[in-house]
Amino acid sequence: MGRKILLEHINVPGINTFDVYRQKGGYRALEKALKTMSSDDIVEEVKKSGLRGRGGAGFPTGMKWSFLAKPEGKARYLVCNADESEPGTFKDRYLMTYIPHLLVEGMIVSSFALGANTSYIYVRGEMMPQIRILEKAIAEAKAAGFLGKNILGSGFDHEVYVQPGGGAYICGEETALIESLEGKRGNPRIKPPFPAISGLYNCPTVVNNVETIAAVVPIVNDGGDEYAKIGIGRSTGTKLISASGNLNKPGVYEIELGVTVEDFIYSDEYCGGIANGKRLKAVVAGGSSVPILPANLILKLANGENRLMTYESLSDGGFATGTMLGSGGFVAFDEDQCIVRNTWNFSRFYHHESCGQCSPCREGTGWMEKVLHRLEYGHGKLSDIDLLVDVSKKIEGNTICPLGDAAAWPVASAIRHFRDEFEWHVTNPKEAMERNYGLAGYADPLPKPEEVM
Amino acid sequence: MLNIAQPEQVVFKPELITKFNEIVARYPEGKQKSALLPILHLVQAEFGWVSGPAMDKVAEYLDIKPIEVYEVATFYTMFFLKPLGKHVLEVCRTGPCCLVGAEKIMKYIEQKLGVKEGEVTPDGLFSWRGVECLAACGMAPVLQIGPEYKFHENLTEAKIDELIDSLRLTTAVNPQIS
Numbered sequence: 001m002g003r004k005i006l007l008e009h010i011n012v013p014g015i016n017t018f019d020v021y022r023q024k025g026g027y028r029a030l031e032k033a034l035k036t037m038s039s040d041d042i043v044e045e046v047k048k049s050g051l052r053g054r055g056g057a058g059f060p061t062g063m064k065w066s067f068l069a070k071p072e073g074k075a076r077y078l079v080c081n082a083d084e085s086e087p088g089t090f091k092d093r094y095l096m097t098y099i100p101h102l103l104v105e106g107m108i109v110s111s112f113a114l115g116a117n118t119s120y121i122y123v124r125g126e127m128m129p130q131i132r133i134l135e136k137a138i139a140e141a142k143a144a145g146f147l148g149k150n151i152l153g154s155g156f157d158h159e160v161y162v163q164p165g166g167g168a169y170i171c172g173e174e175t176a177l178i179e180s181l182e183g184k185r186g187n188p189r190i191k192p193p194f195p196a197i198s199g200l201y202n203c204p205t206v207v208n209n210v211e212t213i214a215a216v217v218p219i220v221n222d223g224g225d226e227y228a229k230i231g232i233g234r235s236t237g238t239k240l241i242s243a244s245g246n247l248n249k250p251g252v253y254e255i256e257l258g259v260t261v262e263d264f265i266y267s268d269e270y271c272g273g274i275a276n277g278k279r280l281k282a283v284v285a286g287g288s289s290v291p292i293l294p295a296n297l298i299l300k301l302a303n304g305e306n307r308l309m310t311y312e313s314l315s316d317g318g319f320a321t322g323t324m325l326g327s328g329g330f331v332a333f334d335e336d337q338c339i340v341r342n343t344w345n346f347s348r349f350y351h352h353e354s355c356g357q358c359s360p361c362r363e364g365t366g367w368m369e370k371v372l373h374r375l376e377y378g379h380g381k382l383s384d385i386d387l388l389v390d391v392s393k394k395i396e397g398n399t400i401c402p403l404g405d406a407a408a409w410p411v412a413s414a415i416r417h418f419r420d421e422f423e424w425h426v427t428n429p430k431e432a433m434e435r436n437y438g439l440a441g442y443a444d445p446l447p448k449p450e451e452v453m
Numbered sequence: 454m455l456n457i458a459q460p461e462q463v464v465f466k467p468e469l470i471t472k473f474n475e476i477v478a479r480y481p482e483g484k485q486k487s488a489l490l491p492i493l494h495l496v497q498a499e500f501g502w503v504s505g506p507a508m509d510k511v512a513e514y515l516d517i518k519p520i521e522v523y524e525v526a527t528f529y530t531m532f533f534l535k536p537l538g539k540h541v542l543e544v545c546r547t548g549p550c551c552l553v554g555a556e557k558i559m560k561y562i563e564q565k566l567g568v569k570e571g572e573v574t575p576d577g578l579f580s581w582r583g584v585e586c587l588a589a590c591g592m593a594p595v596l597q598i599g600p601e602y603k604f605h606e607n608l609t610e611a612k613i614d615e616l617i618d619s620l621r622l623t624t625a626v627n628p629q630i631s
């Protein structure tokens with residue numbers, strides 16, 4: 001059994017309430033931090049832990065925190081990114097629903113480390129139930145004296161507020177989120193300046209994902225070194241994986257970074273294999289934005305070794321044969337799924353969600369959606385496939401925010417690995433409307449790497 | 454917005470204004486515009502949609518220009534800029550949900566309610582629409598119903614029948630409860 005540190009007590013009845021959370025050792029990190037540690041001590045522990053941002057980009061959290069500017073007389077802010085809208089990702093909802101105090105405690109401890117007297121949890125507007133849950137948890141923490149003025153006699157004042165979004169994926173991008181929190185449209189800002197210098201209300205701001213902030217609690221409790229013992233290499237600690245698609249047991253799993261992809265999919269501890277006795281065709285391993293891989297490449301590296309659930313192993317092979325851990329949104333496709341249809345669906349999503357500021361993203365996502373639609377519905381041409389690759393290349397790297405890349409990668413990777421299926425849609429349009437292409441050779445063992453003399 | 458019949462006058466009840474005031478207090482002095490999204494949610498919960506005159510009132514309350522409210526209300530997908538059914542069924546239509554049958558569920562709802570996406574049933578009770586990933590892909594297919602955004606997971610046709618029947622029943626018994 002893998003160690004659980006975020007979800008250790010998840011099955012304890014009432015763990016969502018203040019009293020039970022407290023009985024199980026909750027708010028110990030807060031007491032330890034405020035009574036025995038300085039802000040710098042906490043930042044140091046987070047650095048030692050090797051914790052990397054759990055929102056998708058995987059940037060080292062301790063380093064991000066140490067970049068925060070501290071000009072005299074200016075407020076600093078911590079903003080928690082609970083916008084969770086990346087298709088395939090639902091771990092933050094889970095954490096906020098079942099163990100909200102972990103996030104609240106993490107917010108207070110992290111704010112203390114950053115010297116922020118006010119923090120906001122920006123929750124996507126559709127999560128109204130979670131907003132209510134968090135507001136209740138915050139009120140309970142305040143009643144217990146863990147929020148407000150001079151917390152535990154430390155001289156540290158803090159308030160946490162919950163802010164609802166309005167239904168826009170782009171507001172998960174940190175500068176769009178800040179704009180949104182200021183009551184504006186969610187148009188990402190041009191960087192620099194980075195939020196660490198000029199963020200919310202032009203003040204220095206740290207934006208962190210829900211899971212990142214929650215992980216600060218065990219790091220403070222047990223020390224950064226303890227946390228760093230879990231995992232492999234630069235992938236330290238545990239990660240919440242949202243597993244969905246055609247799995248026997250979809251759901252949220254806390255894994256120690258480093259389990260094999262094969263174990264994660266097939267073992268009973270995790271997803272329990274593919275549903276309905278079907279076979280695995282493909283996986284999107286880190287949310288809809290990361291490259292899709294066929295079964296054989298997600299299970300094994302190009303050199304034949306097992307692929308692991310770590311930042312490094314999932315990206316092994318670059319874009320030729322690898323993908324990314326991203327937000328940990330793990331979507332499994334069985335042999336009956338159509339890659340063209342799914343790629344069209346994702347393109348439709350990105351077109352819908354593009355904020356429209358940059359032409360390559362606004363226009364390119366629209367083109368990709370249109371072309372994929374005609375491929376899926378039997379009106380495509382063979383040249384459309386190269387056209388898609390061309391459009392995706394013209395978006396990639398040419399936009400203000402990474403949504404452009406996020407829209408381009410799924411298309412480029414689907415064509416890279418499943419080109420025969422796209423071609424089949426063109427050459428057999430009628431058949432493609434009636435049945436799916438099936439598993440083809442996507443699960444066949446990888447060819448042996450050539451011996452280098 | 455242009456060809457939608459707008460109410461002549463919108464009045465915010467004192468209780469609503471009290472809630473607005475509580476929200477504005479969360480932000481630093483002079484940053485009251487941050488309250489715009491939470492306030493628009495409250496307005497929609499109260500009136501069922503966000504009308505032009507309601508947006509003007511919000512602008513007045515927050516001391517910002519009306520265009521600052523319009524551009525926000527039109528950017529975010531959760532705000533209804535025209536009246537919809539009393540219960541708006543919002544079904545996730547994104548990739549992971551489609552792997553386990555979301556498209557079929559949407560077709561079934563369309564058939565059952567007899568109206569297209571974004572339309573209102575003749576009795577004014579229901580609308581439906583597809584929305585993007587609701588961060589519940591492991592419980593797919595899913596739908597939500599505002600203003601509290603209660604979730605309905607692992608949908609089947611039978612569950613849709615049950616849900617729609619029960620919504621009809623509660624509204625018939627007590628039209629005030631949504």
Ligand SMILES: Cc1cc2nc3c(=O)[nH]c(=O)nc-3n(C[C@H](O)[C@H](O)[C@H](O)COP(=O)(O)O)c2cc1C
Pocket residue numbers: 052053054055056057058059061081082083084085086169170171172173174175207208209210212213401402403406
């Ligand atoms: C289009 C887009 C959507 C994003 N959505 C989210 C999101 O829903 N939640 C999240 O935590 N980060 C999201 N991110 C990443 C954030 O910009 C940011 O990197 C993250 O919140 C930083 O927190 P972390 O370092 O703790 O991961 C998104 C990024 C992009 C470009």
Ligand code: SF4
Pocket residue numbers: 170187188353354355356357358359361362399400401402403404
């Ligand atoms: S890349 Fe797309 S979403 Fe990002 S700023 Fe440009 S247009 Fe907006």
Ligand code: FES
Pocket residue numbers: 087088089545546547548549550551585586587588589590591593595
């Ligand atoms: S794809 Fe439907 S909830 Fe995520």
